[in-house]
Amino acid sequence: MTRIVVLGGGYAGMTAAITLAARTKRRDDVTITLVNATARFTERLRLHQTAAGEQLADLRIPELLEGTRIEFVQGWVTGIDAHTVRVDDEHTIGYDKLVYALGSVADTATVPGADDHAYTLNTAQDAELLAGRLTNANTVAVCGSGLTGVEVAAEIAERHPDLHVVLLGRQEPGAQMGPKAKAYLQESLARLGVEVRSGVEIVKIRPDAVELTGETVEADLVLWTSGVRVSPLAAKAGLEVDGHGRIVTDPQLRSISNPNVYAVGDSAAVQQAYGLMHGTCQSGMPTGVHAGTSIVRELNGKQPKRFRFGYLHIPVSLGRADAVIQFVRPDETPKRLSLTGRRAVWYKETVSSAPWPSFQRLKKMPAAGLFAWRRGGRYTR
Incomplete structure (x- = not known):
C-alpha cells in the first residue's frame, strides 16, 4: 500500500489531490489523505471582494471531495519528518509520498507595526x-x-x-x-x-x-498586501530551502533533499529557463497537476517528467464592472495584446476566478480540461 499525503487545501494542494484521486480510482493499493487547517476552501483570488464586503459562496472541501477516495483531515500541520506528518501536535499520519502545498501568507514581519x-x-x-x-x-x-x-x-x-x-x-x-x-x-x-x-x-x-x-x-x-512568507515547517524538517523558506526542487518538482517529497505552489522554489516562478494560482495549479501525475508515473514504474511552465496573462479586477487583462510571453514579459472593460471582466471570470468548477471537471478529466499544453510541453493556465 502506497500512502500519499497532501498538505494544504489551497489551489495547488486541491489540484494535486484531485488529480491523484482521478488517476488512481481503479487501484486498491493507494490511499490519499488531504490535510488542511479548515474545512473551508479559501478562494484567495476573490478575497479582495470579501474585504470590500461582498458575500461569497461558502465552499467546503469535504463536499468537493465527495465521490473520491480522498480522506480529509482537518488540522494544523505542526511537524514533518522523513516518513510522518504531525497534526495539531496530537497525532501522526504516515506517508510514502508527500505533496507539500502549505502556501504563503502576507509578510507582515518586514515593517515594524x-x-x-x-x-x-x-x-x-x-x-x-x-x-x-x-x-x-x-x-x-x-x-x-x-x-x-x-x-x-x-x-x-x-x-x-x-x-x-x-x-x-x-x-x-x-x-x-x-x-x-x-x-x-x-x-x-x-x-x-x-x-x-x-x-x-x-x-x-x-x-x-x-x-x-x-x-x-x-x-x-x-x-x-506587500510581500509574502511561507511556513518554516519545511526548513525545520531539514528540507533544503531557499532564502525565502521555499523548498528547493529538482526539475520534476521533488525536493532535492528528499525525492519522496513534492513541493507545489507558493511553497516551492521552482527554477525555469527564465528564472524562478513566483506564486500565483496561474502557476500553482499546474504544479499540483504535475505532482499528482508524476506520483502516478512513479507508481507505474516510470520516471516523472520535467516540469515546464509558461505564463499566459496578467488578469486584474478593477471592481465588479471593470478589469484589464495583459497577455504575456512565457517569461511574463508583456505582449502587445490586452483586454479592457467588460470583455476583460468576462475573460477573468471565465478563465481565472472560478477554480471550483475546474476542480469538478478535474475529478473526471485528470489530464485535460483545465490546462492546455504549449509547444514544447509547457503548462499554461
Whole structure:
C-alpha cells in the first residue's frame, strides 16, 4: 500500500489531490489523505471582494471531495519528518509520498507595526474582519501596489465611494504591464477615486497611520498586501530551502533533499529557463497537476517528467464592472495584446476566478480540461 499525503487545501494542494484521486480510482493499493487547517476552501483570488464586503459562496472541501477516495483531515500541520506528518501536535499520519502545498501568507514581519496594526487577506476570516470595519472608517491605506493591492483598493473604492482609499507602494500600479494596459489600469483607479502614492518607502505602521520616509499618511484602517512568507515547517524538517523558506526542487518538482517529497505552489522554489516562478494560482495549479501525475508515473514504474511552465496573462479586477487583462510571453514579459472593460471582466471570470468548477471537471478529466499544453510541453493556465 502506497500512502500519499497532501498538505494544504489551497489551489495547488486541491489540484494535486484531485488529480491523484482521478488517476488512481481503479487501484486498491493507494490511499490519499488531504490535510488542511479548515474545512473551508479559501478562494484567495476573490478575497479582495470579501474585504470590500461582498458575500461569497461558502465552499467546503469535504463536499468537493465527495465521490473520491480522498480522506480529509482537518488540522494544523505542526511537524514533518522523513516518513510522518504531525497534526495539531496530537497525532501522526504516515506517508510514502508527500505533496507539500502549505502556501504563503502576507509578510507582515518586514515593517515594524505591520503585524500588530495592519489587516491582511490571508484567509476569508481576515478579509471579513476588515470588511466589518469599513463602515466606521474614513480613510483606508492599502500598503503594496502590486496586483493584490490594486484589486482590493479598486474593490473597496467602488463599493464604498465615500471612503478615501490610498494605495501606497514602491512601484507604480501595473508596472509589469505594457503601456496600454498600464495606462488603462491607472485611469480606472483615478476614476474610482483611489489616491495612488508610488515610489514611497513604508517604514512603520501605527494604529492610525502609515509612516513613510519623511512623511505620514493618516488612516483609520491599514491593509498589508506587500510581500509574502511561507511556513518554516519545511526548513525545520531539514528540507533544503531557499532564502525565502521555499523548498528547493529538482526539475520534476521533488525536493532535492528528499525525492519522496513534492513541493507545489507558493511553497516551492521552482527554477525555469527564465528564472524562478513566483506564486500565483496561474502557476500553482499546474504544479499540483504535475505532482499528482508524476506520483502516478512513479507508481507505474516510470520516471516523472520535467516540469515546464509558461505564463499566459496578467488578469486584474478593477471592481465588479471593470478589469484589464495583459497577455504575456512565457517569461511574463508583456505582449502587445490586452483586454479592457467588460470583455476583460468576462475573460477573468471565465478563465481565472472560478477554480471550483475546474476542480469538478478535474475529478473526471485528470489530464485535460483545465490546462492546455504549449509547444514544447509547457503548462499554461
